[in-house]
Amino acid sequence: MRKRQQKTYTRLTHPLVRDSRDEPFRQAGWAEALDRAARGLERNRDAFGMFSCARATNEMNYVAQKFARVVMGTHNVDSCNRTCHAPSVAGLTAAFGSGGGTSSYEEIEHTDVIVMWGSNARFAHPIFFQHVLKGIRGGARMYAVDPRRTSTAEWAESWLGLNVGTDIPMAHAIGREIIHAGLANEAFIERATSGFEEYRALVEPWTLSLAEKVTGVPARAIRELAHAYARAERAQLCWTLGITEHHNGTDNVRALINLSLLTGQVGRYGAGLQPLRGQNNVQGGGDMGAIPNRLPGFQDILDPATRLKFESAWDTVIQPHYGLNLTEMFEAMEDGTLRAVYCIGENPAQSEADSEQAVRRLQALDFLVVQDIFLTKTAELADVVLPATAGWAETEGTTTNSERRVQRVRRAVTPPGEAREDIDIICALAARLGHDWKYADAEAVWNELRSVSPDHYGMTYDRLAEHQGIQWPCPSTERLEPTYLHGRLWETDPDRRGTPAPFGLVRHDPPVDLTDETYPIRLTTGRRLDSYNTGVQSGGFASPLRRGEYIELCPEDAERYGVAAGEEVRVSSRRGAVVAPVWIDTALRPGLAFMTMHFPDEVDTNQLTIEANCPIAGTAEFKASAIRVEKLPVATIVR
């Protein structure tokens, strides 16, 4: 095996500044760095965007969005939720009015059927998968729907290896089969949903045989999954980025939600929908309002009563419209309407699809201030770099996980050098821009959030410690709510049942980046067990499993293109090309290749991916690019 040294990042210990982007950084004192940052933001007050951090605490996200809204007067605040699960939030909100997973981890141990759709949880969410394994050991049957025969699929009753981007045909065919077999939960549909007749008409063309043709999965296997899911007393439908990282990610999510509405597999103990979130606090970041369309507590900006509440709480004017999301902010950089960015703990220069374009857009900014624990590729583009603390080990606060559980994070080590806590830095900047906020500690921020967010009101720090975390909603300091959401849908009284959940009328739309003679291979991306995102964090420890970046091909394709394991090849898409060694993986099928984005300093996979975005959630189609693989000219092979 090739041994390559991955880049290790060392902590930032001092603020860095420079007068122009061609100069190297020089160390500066906090006062100078903050003054420069304040001046840079001040002169771009009407063209500002905030990238908040899905890895920092709820408290930091609350203060960051408040900075954007109160100090800078804009709703342009977002985070890397946009590159992963924004479609889940959008889809779940459209159906149920709330953007969280509906079930709890423990419930999956007590369910009868588990569907893992576009999710390699065994690698990407290993401890969640232990709950799945408990369920399987207890007698539950698991079905894996994934183009790759992943290590998750190894535990499945049946693996449905569909073609990339054919999730909607698969879901619709399952829906049609359930209806035709008489397995739809008519009482639930009648009482708790709307739009069923339109849905029935929508899925009617998707016969099992048509679905087999489009998805590549045998009709018998689709039928078996449909019957198992519909007949189960309790079933859990889980998904990850295989569903959301498409140009129609929100539609994909709606297509899955439809199945739960059709069968009543939601709103009960053990029956629900579980999107597995990718970052420690990507759920919490959205809950705290670090998204352009919601105020803290996931409250809609367009609701006048909500705006009034926040206007009086913050003594400010809240604009009655949505801000730009991360994707739109990048587009606004292109046309010059967004000229300054305050980027906290994010690395979009490497995490965005079509990374060359992202870097070019960041370079075009008038002012970029980056607050991070490392000098990331994004920080290297900045005018001012502010050294921060690591949220999970160096600060007090809370984060919110995939089952909506708010848990305490605590300071265990002292941060290096002059690094300061995020909230402290944001407040210092706010003060220079005319807003003197005083927070004694993280708990004071949390208590302010509790006062404006009914869903969090009952979660005092004391209670969070006592219960080892509490799941939202928690409106009362006296009691705990059920572990699952939307039990209201099962109420007999129509008033208590509330708004019926609408079926999503979504149509199949194949991936934007088509495969053809020039780019014949479908490239999909994902995570490995021991690495994480752009590798800035996970590159810091010596994993015996780590082997660096490869282009993974099935044995048939390797033979077809005449390449051998370990051989470096040129991988090109319509946007860029990289050189990567070949890895042979029998979990892939002819025409399907796999790469990760864990080693961008080695092989920048996102030069290949396409920035085709979901129009609703703004998430790019990381999961489907068209590539070709070519042997390198002999002379350039590096031995």
Place this chain on the structure above:
Amino acid sequence: MTVTPLGIPRRLLEFAIDGQQARVPEGSTILDACRAAGKDVPTLCEGDTLRPKNACRVCVVEVEGSRTLVPACSRKAEPGMVVRTGGERVRHSRKIVLELLASSVDLSTTPRAAEWIKEYEAKPDRFGPGAARVNEEPRIDNELYARDYGKCILCYKCVDACGDQWQNTFAISVAGRGFDARIAVEHDAPLTDSACVYCGNCVEVCPTGALSFKSEFDMRAAGTWDESRQSETTTVCAYCGVGCSLTLHVQDNEIVKVTSPHDSPVTHGNLCIKGRFGYQHVQNRG
């Protein structure tokens, strides 16, 4: 029909421990009841997140009407039972178990072993210097953990944690039979050539330090490991969205070990490679 019954509420049952009345929920073990009553029963192979293995026999107690001593860790409490935890028979049995273990295994890093040996007046030396030991060097074949089979008491907790009770990776098992039995990966290969995924959940449950994190192993070898100078802080993992509870063991502002609370509803004491070992980035302080 559902295949996984949700269970019914448990009743309380009453019985006697050392002449005192004990009330515990149905399904509790004698050990649960002893701990609830504040009795100090020694245990080695018992794990709070694992099913009882009955391997070490150090927790045995006397139950009236039972011909043999019973292991408290696995025997369920029954109404009307009469249990004695400190009689001569019990003390003698524990003494022999400790003597046999301590004469064949290095218990120097086993928490409380020295205390129990003293309490039960065990004399491991009485078998003489020729008592059989594994006598082999610790195995260090990767940067994350070390295996020292000279400290292994063959309690199987690591096998259960790696196997069907939690991790379901099945990288380790018992190889050999009788006196040759030992814990090994397939073909007794280096860890790096095995199915191991480096979650460290075997290390988490090891009662003797036969399995240890490399950070701890190195610091012990250098004589710098000092638990009295360590703080333990429970926080949340910085990686995926599952939100695992992490307990950071910190000595001199360096994270030296990561565990997870065994009663955490998210982890039940288990972690993956990133949560267990992926902390180094915060202390790459340049």
